[in-house]
Amino acid sequence: MPADTKEQFLETAETLFAERGFYGVSIAAIADELGLTKQALLHHFGSKEKIYGAVLQRISDDLQQQLEAHALSGAEPQGDLKRYLLFFMQETTKNPARAQLLMRELLDNKRRAADAATWYLKDYLTKLSRLVYEAPGWENATEAEAFAMIYQFLSAINYFAVSQPTLLGIFGKARYKKIDDAYTAEFSRLIDEALKPRC
């Protein structure tokens, strides 16, 4: 199978899995979206579980690649973390589907046969908390402290992204826009606070 065909398959599958969840999407539904029959997909991937696994793997690769691009900026390591978080927030707000899928995975991975998120995301998370140690004043933080800090911001980003449709429903477009702006501002402010050297 050509690489770009596979890419298109996975892109479509990712969108659908994000919208409806693993159990909410049938192989037939994905195939329909691609103009194929479900057996064509089964031919390529073997099973529904494997399609889903390929989608997760792709996301994991993407995330790590983006992270490395920011970590290796070189010049000013102390700003890397904030820059990456703001980038990640922007990326996530622009394309909430991925955050949705990861959130679902977080909810479901204990139930599904393979607890995928555990392994797919482990590398990403450890790489991320390593960035904290490069921030001035955080060199001596414990692993737990570094992780707790960074996870707090991942929470804020992902949860807000996932809330977008609901908040739009509650507040309407105009008021949501204001909230979005205020959220970004508050987020940025709290990053600065959090990154202050610990005493």
Added chain:
Amino acid sequence: MPADTKEQFLETAETLFAERGFYGVSIAAIADELGLTKQALLHHFGSKEKIYGAVLQRISDDLQQQLEAHALSGAEPQGDLKRYLLFFMQETTKNPARAQLLMRELLDNKRRAADAATWYLKDYLTKLSRLVYEAPGWENATEAEAFAMIYQFLSAINYFAVSQPTLLGIFGKARYKKIDDAYTAEFSRLIDEALKPRC
């Protein structure tokens, strides 16, 4: 139907919906757990959608009741918000199932016929942001600013709760415990920072 019987039905349904999601739980599965047939449940509630709706309504009532109990403490309004958030975090960590269910609802409510979360949770959220205005220095904050601030902390609480199984899988019990402690400490610290009067 006796009130406590209904309560038991809904408690069971809540747990199952939290674990597996709306589409992942069959009426028969809930009924099994209760030692009934699925038709007994359909007899009482009419449809699966209505069972789920009753579960959400119950959660919404609980949340608002807890919130009011904290808001009406009277004595020192400036501490109410922090006290409530810490209480809510403790409650959520102790019983992550509810956070899971609400997270799923956040993900799914646009898809299901009735966008339930919109209406079930609206009152709770508006009541919550009203608490912000009572904090010293925040009387003149805009609605968006108040909401953004409070939502940041709801994010941190809910996302962390939902992550618990996965993080346990990644880090193991001992390291997770340390992260949990660090998270609570960092959370408390960031609340203090956030509540500082805005300039």
Added chain:
DNA sequence: TCTTCCACTTACCAATAGGTAAGTTCAATA
């Protein structure tokens, strides 16, 4: 005693799920 009502069951249904088996089509290669 007869009736009514309620909680609940058995029987059934059409729709849909994931997956297997056995082709068919067609371009590339030998």
Added chain:
DNA sequence: TATTGAACTTACCTATTGGTAAGTGGAAGA
């Protein structure tokens, strides 16, 4: 030209889904 192999399709299977219809059994009230 003959063969192969990948990319599909049609046909079919069993299990499960939410839901309907038609009872059953027993306690309460007239």
